[in-house]
Amino acid sequence: MKKVLLKFFLLSITVMIITGVSIAAKIYLKNGVIIQGEIIDFDDTSVNIKDPLVGMVKISRGRIKKIEPPLEIKAKKKKAVAEISGQEDPYDMDYPAGGWKKKSISLYFGGGLLNINGGDLNGMIGDWNEAYGDYDDYFPTADFSAVWAEIKQLQNYKGELLFNLNPSWSIGFGIEYLTHEFLARDHIRELTYSFEESGTEYDTGYYYDWIIEADDLWEPEYTLTAIPLTFNVYFYIPSSGTSELFVTAGIGYYFGKLKYNETYEYVEGYQEDYYGDDDTYWYSWIDDYSYEGTYSYEAKCQTIGFHGGIGINFRLTSSIFLVVEGNYRYVNFKNWEGNGSDDWSWDWEYGWSDLGFTNESGDETELWEGKIWYWEYDDYDTLKQYKRISLLEEKPEADVEIKNVRPAEINLNGYSLRVGIKISF
Numbered sequence: 001m002k003k004v005l006l007k008f009f010l011l012s013i014t015v016m017i018i019t020g021v022s023i024a025a026k027i028y029l030k031n032g033v034i035i036q037g038e039i040i041d042f043d044d045t046s047v048n049i050k051d052p053l054v055g056m057v058k059i060s061r062g063r064i065k066k067i068e069p070p071l072e073i074k075a076k077k078k079k080a081v082a083e084i085s086g087q088e089d090p091y092d093m094d095y096p097a098g099g100w101k102k103k104s105i106s107l108y109f110g111g112g113l114l115n116i117n118g119g120d121l122n123g124m125i126g127d128w129n130e131a132y133g134d135y136d137d138y139f140p141t142a143d144f145s146a147v148w149a150e151i152k153q154l155q156n157y158k159g160e161l162l163f164n165l166n167p168s169w170s171i172g173f174g175i176e177y178l179t180h181e182f183l184a185r186d187h188i189r190e191l192t193y194s195f196e197e198s199g200t201e202y203d204t205g206y207y208y209d210w211i212i213e214a215d216d217l218w219e220p221e222y223t224l225t226a227i228p229l230t231f232n233v234y235f236y237i238p239s240s241g242t243s244e245l246f247v248t249a250g251i252g253y254y255f256g257k258l259k260y261n262e263t264y265e266y267v268e269g270y271q272e273d274y275y276g277d278d279d280t281y282w283y284s285w286i287d288d289y290s291y292e293g294t295y296s297y298e299a300k301c302q303t304i305g306f307h308g309g310i311g312i313n314f315r316l317t318s319s320i321f322l323v324v325e326g327n328y329r330y331v332n333f334k335n336w337e338g339n340g341s342d343d344w345s346w347d348w349e350y351g352w353s354d355l356g357f358t359n360e361s362g363d364e365t366e367l368w369e370g371k372i373w374y375w376e377y378d379d380y381d382t383l384k385q386y387k388r389i390s391l392l393e394e395k396p397e398a399d400v401e402i403k404n405v406r407p408a409e410i411n412l413n414g415y416s417l418r419v420g421i422k423i424s425f
Contacts, residue, residue, distance in 0.1 A: 025049065028065045032104045034166050035059065039067075051168065055238075103319065103424040106162040106170070110323060110420020114154045114178060119332065119411040120374045120389050121222065121258075122150040127386040132191060134382040143194040151224055154178045156416055160232070164424070170234040176252075178226040178412065192217050206282070208274045218264035226331070226412060228252035228305065242315045248325070249308040256301045256333045258372070258410065260391070264344075265292035283354040293344025297391040299372050300338060305331030305412070313422065321422040331412040336372035340391045341365065368393045374408040377401060 027035045027049060037051040047059050047067070125148050132146035160174030193216040200209050232250035239245045267290040274282040311325025343365050351357035370393040376385045378401045389408040396405050 026068045027059060028067070029059070029063050030065045031063070033164060036166060057167065104164060106164060106422050106424040108158070108160040108162060108172070108174070108323065108420055108422045110325075110418045111155070111157045112416055112418030114156045114329065114412065114414060114416035115152060116154060116412045116414040118151050119413075120387065120408045121224070121410045122152070123387040124374075124389045125150045125222075127388075128191065131379070131382070131384075131386050132193075134379075134384060135193075138381055139195075141195060141197050144192070146191045147188045148191060148220060149189065151180050151222060154180050154224065154226075154412070155182055156418055158418065158420065160230070162234070162422075168236050170236070172230075172232040172234065172250075174230045174232065176226075176228050176230065178228070180222070180224045189219050189221050190217070191220070206274055206276050208272045210270070210272045212268070212270045214266070214268040216264075216266045218262055220260070220262045223259040223261075224256075224410070226254050226256045228254045228331075230307075236313070239312070244313050245310070246313065246325075247308075247310050248327075250306070252305045252307065252331070254303050254305050254331055254333070254412075256303070256336075256410070257298065258301075258336060258338075259298050260296060260340075262295040263293075264295065266290060283352055285352055286357065287350040289346070289348045291344050291346035293342065295340075295342045297340030298338045299336040299391055301333040301336045301410075303331060303333050303335075305329060309416075319424045321424075323418075323420045323422050325418050325420075327416045327418070329412055329414060329416060333410045333412075334407055336391075336408060336410070337370070338372070338391055339367070339369045341367050370394070372408040372410075373405060375405045376403045378403065 025037060025039050027039075027047065029035065035049055035051065035057060037049045037057070039047060039049050040056070041048040045061055047061065047064065049057050049059065051057055129146045129148055132144040135142070136144040155178070157177045158174055159176075160172045162170045162172040164170045193214070195214040196212070198209070198211040200207060230250050230252040232248050234246050234248045237245040237247075268288070270287040272285040274284065276282060307327050307329040309325055309327030311323060314322040314324070316322055343363075345363045346361060348360045349357055368391075370391050372389055372391050373396055374387070374389045375396050375398075377388050378385050380401070385403070396402050398405050
């Protein structure tokens with residue numbers, strides 16, 4: 001897919017170059033803009049040139065630095081036509097108002113939303129939600145619940161410096177900031193598990209009632225950001241007196257960052273109450289264990305991406321434009337590297353009620369460096385396969401439960417809509 005897009009991009013640039021140089025006359029303006037086409041008419045104050053792409057343009061002589069080729073031959077032809085016909089030049093008209101009277105440089109600032117596929121990241125999140133639903137059906141004595149939103153949108157902020165080569169063409173060098181951070185603040189991310197079971201066991205001269213309870217909660221959160229440095233080519237098509245359409249294609253070098261933060265807690269209690277045959281209470285055995293902690297990692301990746309789209313400029317003043325544009329972006333990160341940590345504390349109480357209880361506790365920290373790997377987990381309870389990704393020191397070893405191991409692929413492929421302001425000077 002990337003090779004196809006690259007060929008399309010190079011073909012687009014080639015077509016742009018060919019169409020840009022196949023013009024007979026050039027008018028060089030004092031502000032650096034070059035207008036190309038066929039010179040139809042001129043006088044002491046202005047020149048009318050017909051651009052094959054955008055139509056007629058009337059240019060004041062005071063704005064012109066030089067004309068190639070010179071106008072001597074055109075002057076003779078104009079005089080002969082006037083003497084024979086006695087008519088004014090039908091092309092004596094102003095170029096319609098719009099973004100075509102561009103100054104040499106423009107600055108663009110805008111923002112919008114990018115809808116993304118997400119690749120293995122969203123595949124894993126979706127499979128965790130599915131797995132908890134399957135577990136809830138499979139284990140009748142347990143209650144599983146998962147609410148984990150996939151990353152479907154990124155906020156997109158862009159700044160760009162444009163060099164206006166002529167009324168039809170511009171090139172731009174830009175920087176963007178794509179982030180999920182602000183959209184993720186209000187999302188619910190919670191996976192819970194609750195289990196309770198009890199019973200009675202009988203023996204000679206006594207019996208005991210037992211109960212086991214367990215509650216598990218973890219709150220996962222991913223934050224995905226990317227900063228692309230972009231190069232873009234723009235072609236403008238005037239469409240009315242106050243607006244012009246444009247198409248664009250470009251390439252970007254992307255710096256991606258993925259952060260994962262998970263808080264978790266687990267509580268498990270087990271108790272046996274002993275009684276004699278006459279139902280007299282004797283004593284109890286308890287075994288209560290709990291832990292809580294934070295598991296997190298941060299990984300980075302760099303790659304090349306491609307994009308293209310269409311938009312429209314609305315003229316607000318002679319130098320300020322409102323820009324509305326839609327784009328498609330193809331970006332796939334495949335080599336994530338980073339570091340992680342797991343910090344947790346635990347408490348354990350156990351023993352007999354008549355002899356006293358023992359209490360133990362502790363804190364643990366684990367640090368590591370590695371890559372984000374993708375694999376598929378075969379669950380022997382549900383007989384289904386679930387996608388997984390995680391930052392690990394070593395590549396997971398394939399076995400009967402772990403299959404299709406490879407580096408995780410997280411993409412930003414999708415459509416965006418952006419609105420901004422362009423200022424020319």
